[in-house]
Amino acid sequence: xxxxxxxxxxxxxxxxxxxxxxxxxxxxxxxxxxxxxxxxxxxxxxxxxxxxxxxxxxxxxxxxxxxxxxxxxxxxxxxxxxxxxxxxxxxxxxxxxxxxxxxxxxxxxxxxxxxxxxxxxxxxxxxxxxxxxxxxxxxxxxxxxxxxxxxxxxxxxxxxxxxxxxxxxxxxxxxxxxxxxxxxxxxxxxxxxxxxxxxxxxxxxxxxxxxxxxxxxxxxxxxxxxxxxxxxxxxxxxxxxxxxxxxxxxxxxxxxxxxxxxxxxxxxxxxxxxxxxxxxxxxxxxxxxxxxxxxxxx
Numbered sequence: 351x352x353x354x355x356x357x358x359x360x361x362x363x364x365x366x367x368x369x370x371x372x373x374x375x376x377x378x379x380x381x382x383x384x385x386x387x388x389x390x391x392x393x394x395x396x397x398x399x400x401x402x403x404x405x406x407x408x409x410x411x412x413x414x415x416x417x418x419x420x421x422x423x424x425x426x427x428x429x430x431x432x433x434x435x436x437x438x439x440x441x442x443x444x445x446x447x448x449x450x451x452x453x454x455x456x457x458x459x460x461x462x463x464x465x466x467x468x469x470x471x472x473x474x475x476x477x478x479x480x481x482x483x484x485x486x487x488x489x490x491x492x493x494x495x496x497x498x499x500x501x502x503x504x505x506x507x508x509x510x511x512x513x514x515x516x517x518x519x520x521x522x523x524x525x526x527x528x529x530x531x532x533x534x535x536x537x538x539x540x541x542x543x544x545x546x547x548x549x550x551x552x553x554x555x556x557x558x559x560x561x562x563x564x565x566x567x568x569x570x571x572x573x574x575x576x577x578x579x580x581x582x583x584x585x586x587x588x589x590x591x592x593x594x595x596x597x598x599x600x601x602x603x604x605x606x607x608x609x610x611x612x613x614x615x616x617x618x619x620x621x622x623x624x625x626x627x628x629x630x631x632x633x634x635x636x637x638x639x640x641x642x643x644x645x646x647x648x
Contacts, residue, residue: 381411388459394421485566491587582611
């Protein structure tokens with residue numbers, strides 16, 4: 351849920367259909383292929399900082415953005431957020447790239463990628479990487495995330511207080527977030543207190559997310575792209591049962607589990623995470639028979 355900005359990229363913006371400004375960041379603009387990163391609910395583009403740096407060093411062009419209502423991107427002036435708006439934003443950004451990108455989507459970002467890959471014509475991506483998310487998820491894991499996001503409506507007196515709450519939410523992390531890492535994730539309110547960067551109105555959309563599961567399951571069955579599902583072995587959002595269901599539905603999907611990672615896969619096991627993405631991207635240029643014999647678990 352919480353990310354950090356650890357690198358310096360080229361920052362730009364794109365305008366949505368409703369006139370909102372979304373902030374984008376690109377590393378290695380001349381690289382190839384293009385990887386487009388879509389963060390999860392309550393995150394920012396900074397969640398991908400270490401991953402983008404690692405993949406850019408391998409020659410990839412890496413693009414991330416703050417989804418509407420998150421980070422430095424605009425909030426909806428009426429406080430209304432709909433899945434179709436997020437989907438349109440993602441397709442708009444994907445189609446603006448020099449070639450169809452490989453979409454790397456975490457949680458909400460992955461679900462948006464799955465829906466748009468199946469429903470947009472032609473598909474706006476070359477391939478999909480779904481990061482610890484399946485069309486059906488474990489309700490207890492989502493409830494834990496929502497509970498954290500609802501827990502501090504009064505904000506924080508200072509960054510140190512916010513850091514304590516993040517540490518309690520991520521007890522498995524040995525290193526705490528530094529003040530510099532947390533600063534981009536907080537906004538100062540008119541009362542002088544610090545609040546999370548995301549619009550609280552977004553919670554209404556998340557709490558109603560289960561009603562989209564039939565559409566997501568249909569998308570999994572209909573997507574005609576190479577798909578890599580990267581799950582965390584310690585995740586409470588994705589389980590063996592949800593993975594099995596997805597793999598039975600998705601005709602071109604592969605699955606790799608990172609045993610020590612939770613739902614926060616990139617933050618928990620970035621080196622292994624980036625390595626699996628590189629392997630997947632390289633496999634896209636192999637003959638079909640070669641891909642079938644690839645070193646992927648299922």
